[in-house]
Amino acid sequence: MRRLLFAAIAVALLMVPMLAGQQKSHAASAARIARGKYLVEDIGLCGDCHTPRNDKGEPVKEQWLQGAILDFRPITPMPVWAEKAPTIAGLPGWENDAAIKFLMTGIAQNGLPGRPPMPRYRFNVQDAQAIVAYLKSLAPGK
Numbered sequence: 001m002r003r004l005l006f007a008a009i010a011v012a013l014l015m016v017p018m019l020a021g022q023q024k025s026h027a028a029s030a031a032r033i034a035r036g037k038y039l040v041e042d043i044g045l046c047g048d049c050h051t052p053r054n055d056k057g058e059p060v061k062e063q064w065l066q067g068a069i070l071d072f073r074p075i076t077p078m079p080v081w082a083e084k085a086p087t088i089a090g091l092p093g094w095e096n097d098a099a100i101k102f103l104m105t106g107i108a109q110n111g112l113p114g115r116p117p118m119p120r121y122r123f124n125v126q127d128a129q130a131i132v133a134y135l136k137s138l139a140p141g142k
């Protein structure tokens with residue numbers, strides 16, 4: 001009986017640091033997502049292109065980052081120009097590493113720069129990771 005009690009106490013003691021560790025990493029990932037949200041909403045202004053607008057020109061909150069047909073064009077024709085900003089909520093089709101590289105270099109999965117007007121961002125690795133964590137935390141668009 002006593003042995004069982006000791007065993008139970010030992011197991012409980014072992015679990016304390018494990019649970020604390022889990023809580024710590026949970027807090028770290030929440031902080032990373034919050035940083036990503038800030039970079040997307042206030043620094044990169046990703047929603048300006050990637051969120052559709054209503055007829056008053058305001059972003060449609062329910063379709064946040066779910067992709068949009070761009071409502072502007074270059075005044076002289078450009079050989080490469082994307083008419084649509086794809087959905088980036090949930091980052092469908094993007095592995096974390098490829099998306100991080102894209103945000104750090106501007107080079108997409110096909111080895112080419114994203115077509116304009118997608119900016120060629122040069123985020124540092126922490127910021128690129130935070131943005132990817134935030135985008136992956138969003139429900140993918142339709």
Ligand code: HEC
Nearest residue numbers: 044045046048049082084085086088114115116117118119
């Ligand atoms: C000025 C408009 C504009 C802004 C601002 C913008 N994007 Fe884009 N983005 C685009 C366009 C247009 C494309 C499509 C490029 C292409 O087809 O090559 C694109 C493509 C992408 C892609 C690739 C999507 C895919 O599935 O191919 C990702 C990821 C992305 N943008 C993320 C971001 C993030 C993150 C931000 C903010 C930090 C941002 N974009 C800001 C216009 C923009």
